[in-house]
Amino acid sequence: MARKDHYYNKSKQEGYRARSAYKLQQLDEEANLMDEGDTVIDLGAAPGGWLQVAKEKVGDSGTVVGVDLQRIDELDGVETIRGDMTEEKTREKVHETVGSADVVLSDMAPNMTGEYSLDHARSVYLARQAFETALEMLDSGGDFVAKVFQGPDLDDLRADVEDEFEYVRTMSPEASRDESSEVYLVARGYLTAPVEAGDTLEVTIKNVGSEGDGIAKVEGYTLFVPSTEAGETVEIRVEEVKPRFGFAQRID
Missing domain, CATH: 3.40.50.150 (Vaccinia Virus protein VP39)
Incomplete structure (x- = not known):
C-alpha cells in the first residue's frame, strides 16, 4: 500500500x-x-x-x-x-x-x-x-x-x-x-536573553551556586561565572547563552 x-x-x-x-x-x-x-x-x-x-x-x-x-x-x-x-x-x-x-x-x-x-x-x-x-x-x-x-x-x-x-x-x-x-x-x-555570546561587561557576583560558580544577574537574567566570590565586581565575557541562563568567564 x-x-x-x-x-x-x-x-x-x-x-x-x-x-x-x-x-x-x-x-x-x-x-x-x-x-x-x-x-x-x-x-x-x-x-x-x-x-x-x-x-x-x-x-x-x-x-x-x-x-x-x-x-x-x-x-x-x-x-x-x-x-x-x-x-x-x-x-x-x-x-x-x-x-x-x-x-x-x-x-x-x-x-x-x-x-x-x-x-x-x-x-x-x-x-x-x-x-x-x-x-x-x-x-x-x-x-x-x-x-x-x-x-x-x-x-x-x-x-x-x-x-x-x-x-x-x-x-x-x-x-x-x-x-x-x-x-x-x-x-x-x-532566546530572549539581554546578552549575547561574545559580549563583555562588568557584573557584581550576588552569590555562589551549588556547583561553586558565581551567580550574576543582568536585567534579571542569570549568568554563571566560575572562579568568583559573592560580592566581587568583575569584568566578564559571555561564552554561552541559553533561554533562562548563560555562562561567562571572568577576563579581569
Whole structure:
C-alpha cells in the first residue's frame, strides 16, 4: 500500500481531519515539542488536523489557538481565529486571546504553480512570516516549527532561525509523501536573553551556586561565572547563552 494511502486511510479511521496530523505527531515524538498545559498557536491551521494533535498533547489545562484565512470547523476545546497574521488586527486578536505562547506551529504552504523555484520562494516567504510571528508571540524558551520546501533559500532562513533559538533541526517526518520536497524547521529554546555570546561587561557576583560558580544577574537574567566570590565586581565575557541562563568567564 502506498504511504500516502496508508496515512489518508489512517486519518479517516482515527478521526483526524487531515493526514498531516501524523506529521505533527512524528515531529513531536522526535523533538518533544508540546507538554501538558502548554499554549500552542497553529498558523494556517485549516482544516484542523494539527489542532487536534496539539489539543491531545496539551490536555484540558493547555490552550490551543488556530489561525487561518479559511474557516475552521469548530473543535472542542480549541479557539479559532479567522484572519491573516500579517495584519495587525489579527495579531492583536491573537494577543488578546493567549497573550503569549509556548509553541508556534506553521504547516502553511503556497498555492502550487508547478514552477519549482517560485513554489520554493513562496514557501520560504510563508515560513518567514511564521518566524516573525514566533518572535513576537513566544515566551522565553519556546519552540517553533515551520514547513518549507527545499531549495537555495533554505540555508539563509535556517541561519536566521538559528540566531534566535538554542538549536534548530531540519526534519522530514515519515508521513510526508515520498515525492514531496517539504521539510520542517524545528527550533527549540527561544532566546530572549539581554546578552549575547561574545559580549563583555562588568557584573557584581550576588552569590555562589551549588556547583561553586558565581551567580550574576543582568536585567534579571542569570549568568554563571566560575572562579568568583559573592560580592566581587568583575569584568566578564559571555561564552554561552541559553533561554533562562548563560555562562561567562571572568577576563579581569
